[in-house]
Amino acid sequence: MQSGRLEAFTDGVVAIIITIMVLELKVPHDGSLAALSDTMPILLAYAMSFINVGLYWNNHHHLMHATDRIDGKVLWANLFLLFWLSLVPFVIRWLDESGFAAMATAAYGVVLGMAAIGYELTERAIIACNGRDGALARAVGSDLKGKASLALYLIAVPAAFFARPVAIALYVAVVLLWLIPDRRIERALES
Amino acid sequence: MQSGRLEAFTDGVVAIIITIMVLELKVPHDGSLAALSDTMPILLAYAMSFINVGLYWNNHHHLMHATDRIDGKVLWANLFLLFWLSLVPFVIRWLDESGFAAMATAAYGVVLGMAAIGYELTERAIIACNGRDGALARAVGSDLKGKASLALYLIAVPAAFFARPVAIALYVAVVLLWLIPDRRIERALES
Amino acid sequence: MQSGRLEAFTDGVVAIIITIMVLELKVPHDGSLAALSDTMPILLAYAMSFINVGLYWNNHHHLMHATDRIDGKVLWANLFLLFWLSLVPFVIRWLDESGFAAMATAAYGVVLGMAAIGYELTERAIIACNGRDGALARAVGSDLKGKASLALYLIAVPAAFFARPVAIALYVAVVLLWLIPDRRIERALES
Amino acid sequence: MQSGRLEAFTDGVVAIIITIMVLELKVPHDGSLAALSDTMPILLAYAMSFINVGLYWNNHHHLMHATDRIDGKVLWANLFLLFWLSLVPFVIRWLDESGFAAMATAAYGVVLGMAAIGYELTERAIIACNGRDGALARAVGSDLKGKASLALYLIAVPAAFFARPVAIALYVAVVLLWLIPDRRIERALES
Numbered sequence: 001m002q003s004g005r006l007e008a009f010t011d012g013v014v015a016i017i018i019t020i021m022v023l024e025l026k027v028p029h030d031g032s033l034a035a036l037s038d039t040m041p042i043l044l045a046y047a048m049s050f051i052n053v054g055l056y057w058n059n060h061h062h063l064m065h066a067t068d069r070i071d072g073k074v075l076w077a078n079l080f081l082l083f084w085l086s087l088v089p090f091v092i093r094w095l096d097e098s099g100f101a102a103m104a105t106a107a108y109g110v111v112l113g114m115a116a117i118g119y120e121l122t123e124r125a126i127i128a129c130n131g132r133d134g135a136l137a138r139a140v141g142s143d144l145k146g147k148a149s150l151a152l153y154l155i156a157v158p159a160a161f162f163a164r165p166v167a168i169a170l171y172v173a174v175v176l177l178w179l180i181p182d183r184r185i186e187r188a189l190e191s
Numbered sequence: 192m193q194s195g196r197l198e199a200f201t202d203g204v205v206a207i208i209i210t211i212m213v214l215e216l217k218v219p220h221d222g223s224l225a226a227l228s229d230t231m232p233i234l235l236a237y238a239m240s241f242i243n244v245g246l247y248w249n250n251h252h253h254l255m256h257a258t259d260r261i262d263g264k265v266l267w268a269n270l271f272l273l274f275w276l277s278l279v280p281f282v283i284r285w286l287d288e289s290g291f292a293a294m295a296t297a298a299y300g301v302v303l304g305m306a307a308i309g310y311e312l313t314e315r316a317i318i319a320c321n322g323r324d325g326a327l328a329r330a331v332g333s334d335l336k337g338k339a340s341l342a343l344y345l346i347a348v349p350a351a352f353f354a355r356p357v358a359i360a361l362y363v364a365v366v367l368l369w370l371i372p373d374r375r376i377e378r379a380l381e382s
Numbered sequence: 383m384q385s386g387r388l389e390a391f392t393d394g395v396v397a398i399i400i401t402i403m404v405l406e407l408k409v410p411h412d413g414s415l416a417a418l419s420d421t422m423p424i425l426l427a428y429a430m431s432f433i434n435v436g437l438y439w440n441n442h443h444h445l446m447h448a449t450d451r452i453d454g455k456v457l458w459a460n461l462f463l464l465f466w467l468s469l470v471p472f473v474i475r476w477l478d479e480s481g482f483a484a485m486a487t488a489a490y491g492v493v494l495g496m497a498a499i500g501y502e503l504t505e506r507a508i509i510a511c512n513g514r515d516g517a518l519a520r521a522v523g524s525d526l527k528g529k530a531s532l533a534l535y536l537i538a539v540p541a542a543f544f545a546r547p548v549a550i551a552l553y554v555a556v557v558l559l560w561l562i563p564d565r566r567i568e569r570a571l572e573s
Numbered sequence: 574m575q576s577g578r579l580e581a582f583t584d585g586v587v588a589i590i591i592t593i594m595v596l597e598l599k600v601p602h603d604g605s606l607a608a609l610s611d612t613m614p615i616l617l618a619y620a621m622s623f624i625n626v627g628l629y630w631n632n633h634h635h636l637m638h639a640t641d642r643i644d645g646k647v648l649w650a651n652l653f654l655l656f657w658l659s660l661v662p663f664v665i666r667w668l669d670e671s672g673f674a675a676m677a678t679a680a681y682g683v684v685l686g687m688a689a690i691g692y693e694l695t696e697r698a699i700i701a702c703n704g705r706d707g708a709l710a711r712a713v714g715s716d717l718k719g720k721a722s723l724a725l726y727l728i729a730v731p732a733a734f735f736a737r738p739v740a741i742a743l744y745v746a747v748v749l750l751w752l753i754p755d756r757r758i759e760r761a762l763e764s
Contacts, residue, residue, distance in 0.1 A: 387580070387584065387634060390581070390584060391584050391587075391588055391630065394584060394585055394588030394589075395588045395591060395592055398588060398589055398592040398593070399592055402592065402593065402596060405596065406596075457631060458627075461623075461624075461627045464591075465620065465623050468591070468592050468594075468595050468623070469595060471595055471596070472595045472598060472600065475600050476600035476601060479600055480600070480601070480603060480604045483603065483604025484604055485601070485604040485605065485606070485608075485609060486600075486601075486604055489609075
């Protein structure tokens with residue numbers, strides 16, 4: 001099996017996920033400034049999720065670029081990743097309708113954490129399929145960012161029930177971890 | 192006509208179907224654990240449908256790979272398949288809104304059964320177009336899995352009215368039939 | 383400009399239109415047979431629209447295949463066609479919510495008639511761009527089917543206000559006109 | 574990184590945005606002519622937005638055609654552009670539900686103005702990545718249309734609060750600025 005069609009299919013699903021999130025948002029209930037500022041938290045959650053899904057797309061692109069052989073395990077690990085990403089619009093809507101309830105805030109971390117695990121599984125399946133000595137195995141290295149993200153989600157999910165701002169700060173931290181150019185972060189994490 | 196564009200179009204439609212199913216789900220009505228557990232059945236139905244559509248995508252990929260000649264019959268058989276797959280999000284929503292009513296549970300089987308027939312028709316149209324001696328004809332063989340799936344749906348649809356759990360168990364059985372790696376199942380079915 | 387990207391973009395838009403129509407349908411309000419039969423007319427309208435959009439996709443495919451040069455006029459004629467096709471889900475929803483009101487039934491004909499004009503414009507723009515002596519100009523010929531479709535829509539739109547079944551029968555007639563294999567119909571129309 | 578996948582992803586997102594806008598529109602509340610004419614303003618806003626997004630797609634196509642090298646900055650500038658375009662369906666819905674409230678009318682200009690900035694940023698990132706002497710740098714020139722559009726949006730946004738028809742006229746003016754064939758406009762702007 002070739003990686004081309006998997007890549008195209010993933011692109012299609014990600015393009016849809018990133019776009020339909022906006023369908024889930026309630027518009028301001030009238031034309032006042034107060035109504036607009038009520039909508040701000042969910043718009044910011046949307047912007048953050050847009051960046052998160054964009055990061056997955058970007059990383060997925062690099063992952064697929066480093067391989068051209070895939071097998072059934074890669075395909076199902078990839079579908080597992082897409083499944084959790086597809087729940088992002090669902091959680092966004094829940095956050096919106098419940099006014100950022102603790103349970104919905106925790107669910108955001110669970111969904112993104114499971115997506116991170118899905119990404120990890122896809123990466124490992126590709127390495128297993130191409131051999132431990134391949135370019136990808138070397139490029140991925142110890143994958144500190146991935147492990148740090150998972151750890152942050154693991155802290156954020158229970159934090160959502162006791163200290164919501166902490167959970168939200170941790171979600172933002174994961175985004176920044178990936179957005180800030182690689183070398184400095186990796187050196188910081190490795191030291 | 193070339194199979195490339197049909198493949199790309201099918202990928203696009205399947206990517207959309209698999210993603211918009213989530214738009215149909217009602218979010219938990221509040222942030223309590225009870226509300227989340229009320230949502231669980233439909234989330235599981237979503238997950239199962241995600242796997243089902245993923246299986247069709249995967250199988251369709253293999254089907255298209257074995258041919259490069261298609262004709263008008265292949266195209267319309269394929270559209271017939273896509274039509275029934277496009278009703279999956281509709282049935283998911285019906286299941287959700289009716290609280291898994293018997294009629295909606297039966298409709299799930301009808302829609303997936305018709306999709307299975309659509310897949311069968313596409314397969315036959317491709318074989319007819321490439322000749323009975325082609326690689327695809329040999330690869331498909333007697334297509335025991337396809338026939339077993341159809342038989343299970345035929346039992347599940349009436350069962351939905353008398354014994355809903357049986358119908359649901361049969362739907363899960365079809366998914367497992369396809370998910371479990373090929374050789375063992377096929378040997379079991381053939382013996 | 384190359385036709386490849388226009389073709390891919392059109393495929394994407396058509397794949398989305400054909401799939402989101404189902405999002406517009408109201409599910410049966412309960413699990414009874416009566417509720418299901420109330421839903422039947424709109425499901426049939428959905429099926430007919432699915433075939434209609436599928437026909438456009440199929441014909442568009444042939445159109446693009448006969449050319450590789452396109453210009454700005456082709457692009458905008460094509461966007462005009464996509465605009466009207468994108469209103470099909472809107473009209474389907476209107477038909478559903480108004481219970482097939484005369485105005486909505488007429489609107490269905492207006493939208494599909496304008497799409498037919500858009501297709502005609504795209505065809506002419508491609509011929510103008512490739513020269514009257516090109517393969518496409520000969521293949522299209524006098525385009526009797528296109529003209530007959532437009533004439534049927536012109537009769538169906540006013541008929542929707544006085545005799546709705548006649549309008550609906552004419553919509554079905556246009557679909558059959560395109561579905562039935564070419565040669566016989568064209569001979570019938572030419573004689 | 575190659576421009577091909579970025580182009581395909583952008584096409585996918587734009588195809589979805591242009592199509593789901595129609596999901597946001599409320600259908601006429603009954604089958605009367607009055608109900609249809611109540612729907613007209615939002616249908617026209619939809620048509621204008623369809624043209625706007627179509628223009629971005631068309632221009633993006635030319636931009637990507639002039640380059641084959643992209644880097645991380647191009648990718649994120651492009652995602653910034655897509656983010657703002659993805660808010661167009663949101664603003665359309667807000668316009669619809671608030672009956673073209675001043676705030677929503679202003680938001681339309683903010684969203685399209687930010688998209689114009691995103692396009693500008695993408696253009697600059699591509700030039701920076703390919704060198705100031707490249708074909709693109711020469712082709713873009715002083716980009717008078719882009720600057721004029723931004724200026725018009727800057728006037729239109731505050732105008733929405735004091736003189737809504739002026740704001741709407743300015744939005745239409747930007748569309749015409751881009752729709753009317755290039756040379757004449759550019760000469761007029763340069764003189």
